[in-house]
Amino acid sequence: MSLYGPDAGAVPRGIAFISLLSQRDLSLQLPINYVTVPGVSLTAACFPNKRYEDATAARCISNLLATGFRRIEADIYWDTSRRLWSLCPVQLGNTSTLSNSTMTTAEPSSRSTSSAMLASGQLTNRGAIKEARATFANGAQRRQDSSLSLTIPTAPADSTAASSVLPSVSSTATLTAGASGTSVVATSSASGTSPPDSSQNLLIEVGPYSCTPSADFKLLTTVLSGYLEDTETDLNATTRYLILNLHAAAPASDPSGSPQKPATSALPQQGDLISSIISSNNSIYLYTPTELLAERASLNYTETSSASSSYYQPDTAYFTVTVVNNQQTTSDSWPSEGYIELGKAKRLLTTYGTVDPQMTGYNFSGDAAYLFPPGYLQATPQVTTKAGAVTGGCFFQPGVDHISAINSSWSTTTIDATTQQSDILPLVANLTSCGISALLNTTLNNIDAATDYTPYQAYAYAANWAWSDGEPRNTxxxxxxxxxxxxxxxxxxxxxxxxxxxxxxxxxxxxxxxxxxxxxxxxxxxxxxxxxxxxxxxxxxxxxxxxxxxxxxxxxxxxxxxxxxxxxxxxxxxxxxxxxxxxxxxxxxxxxxxxxxxxxxxxILVPTVAAIIVFVLAALTIFVKCAANRQSARSKRRRVDDRWDYEGVPS
Structure with a gap:
């Protein structure tokens, strides 16, 4: 069962869905490095109380993905005692050696991970996904399933709309940090998140941290995989960027102290490499440095490839093109989102963020074909702000309009606890208008996104730059x-x-x-x-x-x-x-x-009666004029701007 299970209200619906869809479609021809997107730190949004519980983490990550955060920054810790990448900052050791006398009963998790209705009609049935992926690999476009309808979902009655201020929260519950030393608390896993053995259900308290052993990097990649799979035929499919900060986990004997540098033999080996874990769940969605370099070296190939379309080639006004012996190459271009999703059927890019000195011995070369180098998907301009306004570093410069002078490529800045909460949403909107992506690195309303997603949804919506609130209205x-x-x-x-x-x-x-x-x-x-x-x-x-x-x-x-x-x-x-x-x-x-x-x-609905009629006629056609009509059906394709053979939706 998929671990991706956001709250129903976290999924964009109605006018919010149409606004996001239209804004995404506008930028499909733009290089992805020039498209601003909202970002978030999982540490701030999911673990503000230093409690790393698998069920809560899965729900929190799901809500952040559903509300529209497209840059996900995660702190992952190499736990030498268990030889795995963990979300918990402290080593948990082997839980089977812990004394049963330290175990007490805890209240079960108040909220369980569950599936939610997705925010669009799916135009390709789930059983055909693998076949469709193979078709993409052979250079063909995905077929549209005409037996299914396209639905713009309406908002649930109890949903909270994003406003100009962060929504207030009704919950006043707080979490108490564990005492010093190590204790084990038995707790229940949420539906769909049950670990393979009972030891994974334990909530281990080490100093100020409370962690379940299954709250690890694999949990994050599994939730992400569930999201990508559940939305790969949805109309709101978009690329996601995963930024990983590498740390060494602190020893249980000194959980708040500085972790030691792992011995060479204790560092991750081949099967423990980050690329191996990501690929195990997300390989079919991953756009890699290898692909980027190959396509930069031969723009002629990408323009003529049957897996792509000139309509979704990135706008060349945004980068330089060099022609040598009739071969077009570039050193600074990135593909467009339309090309990645529609032409390549890819939706995920991963990179390193910060790397602690203790982890400098990590085998980065083993990940080189899959993860982009540190800083490759992020630039940090010098930005100054005051009271929600951008006072310096904005890429909008009156009188300056040449792309070389306005190089906003991958520009990202962080909003942290130094910004007053009342200034956050205006600042997000102003940074976005300046061509800068805003990454949230503070806890909103002092509550995590699993307990209340609404302030985080408001943040993500504040990064939408096109439509006014309540737009586009009914036609x-x-x-x-x-x-x-x-x-x-x-x-x-x-x-x-x-x-x-x-x-x-x-x-x-x-x-x-x-x-x-x-x-x-x-x-x-x-x-x-x-x-x-x-x-x-x-x-x-x-x-x-x-x-x-x-x-x-x-x-x-x-x-x-x-x-x-x-x-x-x-x-x-x-x-x-x-x-x-x-x-x-x-x-x-x-x-x-x-x-x-x-x-x-x-x-927008295809009436049920009409669908039944189409089904009956299709059946008659198969028996009466099977071969001829199949050939005719294959030839019918939609064209957009007379260039793109459009047969489906973003993957």
């Missing part, structure tokens, strides 16, 4: 079709707007990410492309930093154009083809459904 309001996106100069965010209204439009200059111009005239959404000046194109921002530059251009234009009171600016983004499916291009069609379906109650 039918008082008989009008609010199916077109517009940027509000006052809020800096987008709103769903009636396409028949008249506004100016956003025009991208050439193919540059940060140069924008306002259309020469106002117009309806459907004819706005005619209003963009020469060498410009009616467009939509694809990242938070692109949006910041467009917002500045729009505000400057309104100042220059004396008396311009209209705050709305058309963006080339709409759901005219299919309600709640937002696409670029005035004639763009939804890649997730073959035809437009009615959206009622926030859902």
């Amino acid at each position: 039918s309001v008082s008989g009008s079709k609010v199916s077109c996106a517009a940027l509000n100069a006052t809020s800096g965010r987008w709103q769903a707007t009636d396409c028949a209204q008249t506004h100016y439009g956003a025009c991208r200059i050439g193919h540059t990410p940060y140069k924008w111009q306002i259309s020469s005239q106002q117009g309806h959404y459907t004819n706005l492309d005619e209003g963009c000046p020469y060498n410009t194109t009616f467009a939509v921002p694809r990242t938070a930093l692109e949006n910041s530059y467009l917002l500045a251009a729009w505000r400057d234009y309104r100042k220059i154009t004396y008396g311009e009171s209209d705050p709305m600016l058309w963006l080339n983004f709409n759901d005219l083809s299919t309600d709640a499916c937002w696409v670029r291009g005035q004639n763009g069609s939804c890649p997730y459904l073959p035809t437009k379906s009615d959206a009622q109650g926030g859902q």
